[in-house]
Amino acid sequence: MSYLQYFQIPELDRRLLKVWLRNKDVFMKNIKLNFLPPFLEPILYLLAMGFGLGTFVDDIGGVSYAQFIAPALIAVSVMYASFFECTYSSYVRMYYQKTFDAIIATPLIIEDVIAGELFWGATRSAINALVMVPVIAAFGLIDLKYALLIIPFAFLAGLLFACIGMCFTALTPNIMVLEYPALLFITPMFLFSGTFFPLEVLPEPIQYFAFAFLPLTHIVRVIRSLAYGSLELSLLSSLLWIFMASLLFFVLSMNLMKKKLIV
Amino acid sequence: MVTRNLIIKAEGLVKRYGELTAVDGVSFYVEEGEMFGFLGPNGAGKTTTMKMVQCVSPKTSGKLEVFGMDASAHPREIKKDMGVVPQENNLDPDFTVYENLRNYSRYFDIPSKEADKRIAELLDFVQLVDKKNVMSESLSGGMKRRLVLARALLNNPRLIVLDEPTVGLDPQARHLIWDKLRSLKKRGVTIVLTTHYLDEAEKLCDRLILMDHGEIVVEGEPGQIIKDHIGTGVVEVDNHPEVVECLQKSGSSYEIMGDIIVIYTNDPMHITDQLSMECSLDKITTRKATLEDVFLKLTGRKLRE
Numbered sequence A: 001m002s003y004l005q006y007f008q009i010p011e012l013d014r015r016l017l018k019v020w021l022r023n024k025d026v027f028m029k030n031i032k033l034n035f036l037p038p039f040l041e042p043i044l045y046l047l048a049m050g051f052g053l054g055t056f057v058d059d060i061g062g063v064s065y066a067q068f069i070a071p072a073l074i075a076v077s078v079m080y081a082s083f084f085e086c087t088y089s090s091y092v093r094m095y096y097q098k099t100f101d102a103i104i105a106t107p108l109i110i111e112d113v114i115a116g117e118l119f120w121g122a123t124r125s126a127i128n129a130l131v132m133v134p135v136i137a138a139f140g141l142i143d144l145k146y147a148l149l150i151i152p153f154a155f156l157a158g159l160l161f162a163c164i165g166m167c168f169t170a171l172t173p174n175i176m177v178l179e180y181p182a183l184l185f186i187t188p189m190f191l192f193s194g195t196f197f198p199l200e201v202l203p204e205p206i207q208y209f210a211f212a213f214l215p216l217t218h219i220v221r222v223i224r225s226l227a228y229g230s231l232e233l234s235l236l237s238s239l240l241w242i243f244m245a246s247l248l249f250f251v252l253s254m255n256l257m258k259k260k261l262i263v
Numbered sequence B: 001m002v003t004r005n006l007i008i009k010a011e012g013l014v015k016r017y018g019e020l021t022a023v024d025g026v027s028f029y030v031e032e033g034e035m036f037g038f039l040g041p042n043g044a045g046k047t048t049t050m051k052m053v054q055c056v057s058p059k060t061s062g063k064l065e066v067f068g069m070d071a072s073a074h075p076r077e078i079k080k081d082m083g084v085v086p087q088e089n090n091l092d093p094d095f096t097v098y099e100n101l102r103n104y105s106r107y108f109d110i111p112s113k114e115a116d117k118r119i120a121e122l123l124d125f126v127q128l129v130d131k132k133n134v135m136s137e138s139l140s141g142g143m144k145r146r147l148v149l150a151r152a153l154l155n156n157p158r159l160i161v162l163d164e165p166t167v168g169l170d171p172q173a174r175h176l177i178w179d180k181l182r183s184l185k186k187r188g189v190t191i192v193l194t195t196h197y198l199d200e201a202e203k204l205c206d207r208l209i210l211m212d213h214g215e216i217v218v219e220g221e222p223g224q225i226i227k228d229h230i231g232t233g234v235v236e237v238d239n240h241p242e243v244v245e246c247l248q249k250s251g252s253s254y255e256i257m258g259d260i261i262v263i264y265t266n267d268p269m270h271i272t273d274q275l276s277m278e279c280s281l282d283k284i285t286t287r288k289a290t291l292e293d294v295f296l297k298l299t300g301r302k303l304r305e
């Protein structure tokens, strides 16, 4: 069996938009409910950690603790939104609701469905960023100069987590097992990607590991920089890393799902 | 005779799932405007065949053409003109009845105004106008089935493929679906269906196939199949050793099915007379031969795993 089959360039057709629209329509039906978490979560975290815990913490690199974690909260939310959309939610649509089966009985093919799901996952991330940026700005914790750039960046970062999530969806034998990537991959990233304390306090090998293998590290780095209102050339390496990883996992997730669903 | 367009042409079609051969070299054709049935016990390979025709499951080998196009090369073009009623309902539980159809029409690139027009017509056609704004999850089983049928008709298909369209429906709902299928046929739509209701197949289908273990057992018009394999009538008597002996003497074609003996014949009157005279039997039932007799005779009585 050749591993090359997992790296075939997938077919992309404009029809994937129809799958995106289907998910958007469902999202819009519950829009009020869907907007609440990204609105409320940063407020709660900022109150508890930024202003509560933060009173015991010295400035980090010249910014207050609340200012330090605010961009990380956006990054974490971007990660959660698309990862969970393309694991649990996609799995439910695929397996329990048979939505994919219904769609592929039309001129759409499975590639359209998966690509539509992935771009929808990325959109969920962008929506979360869209809600969170003003909330955090209202606390005065964001420099507005480049703040709006966080939203398109959230789409790209969201796409990466959507694709990684979709790989797990393709590989998982049942919905319970999806608990493991959440526990072993997402939770460590939540804690050890320079989110709530600077990466530099960790031993050097772990820092290298984080930069090499934990996507959130790069995403926190970019969003933090944008939120501080500073654009450095060195961010390009993180952007490149995210872009290449997105491409790799996009191709991989499409092929894994094709292999799972075309029987 | 006018030769009609072939809508489906399968030659030596094979489908394997790993070690298991689900469809084992079947060949058949379906002409334009026909109502064509697939019968067979559980696991015979009907759904697997339907899925290959629907271009959602690739064949292992053989040839399969739909609308004259290779099913594996032109799935999008083929599916554009096909309507599908799957064995398992797959309505979108996140949507109402109307939203289900509206969303589905998008997949076929039906313009918005046209979609609304067709949806109104179709809801009327399947008698679900009152349920337009109900979530699809809260429909009854029969209503869901009708909605799936309406959904399959959104794109004005040339061919509709229905996998057990009437499964689990009450007699009224079944008759309604039959009516709808007949009126579709009148409009020239080609219909392929699978069913376990043999009376349904006998009534509806112009031609049908009986499958078992992935192979075709018989093929033809229902009436002809019955005539060829059973005869016109069936006589049933209680199973007693004396009767068996008597039947053996007269050389009739019969089968023992548990407590009763079933005798296949073209002349039920004669057999009845014979049985009552020579075997001095009085409890004799005579009835028309049906597809069910053919089905049981050819596929046996054993339950399928």
Ligand SMILES: Nc1ncnc2c1ncn2[C@@H]1O[C@H](COP(=O)(O)OP(=O)(O)OP(=O)(O)O)[C@@H](O)[C@H]1O
Binding pocket: A263, B017, B020, B021, B022, B040, B041, B042, B043, B044, B045, B046, B047, B048, B049, B087
């Ligand atoms: N996805 C699959 N993977 C492996 N085996 C399968 C798959 N789908 C069907 N089969 C097997 O293929 C055979 C034919 O199944 P199929 O669903 O075509 O039967 P059917 O004639 O439609 O039966 P029923 O009347 O119960 O619907 C069965 O043995 C079944 O277990």
Ligand SMILES: [Mg+2]
Binding pocket: B046, B047, B048, B087, B163
């Ligand atoms: Mg079946």
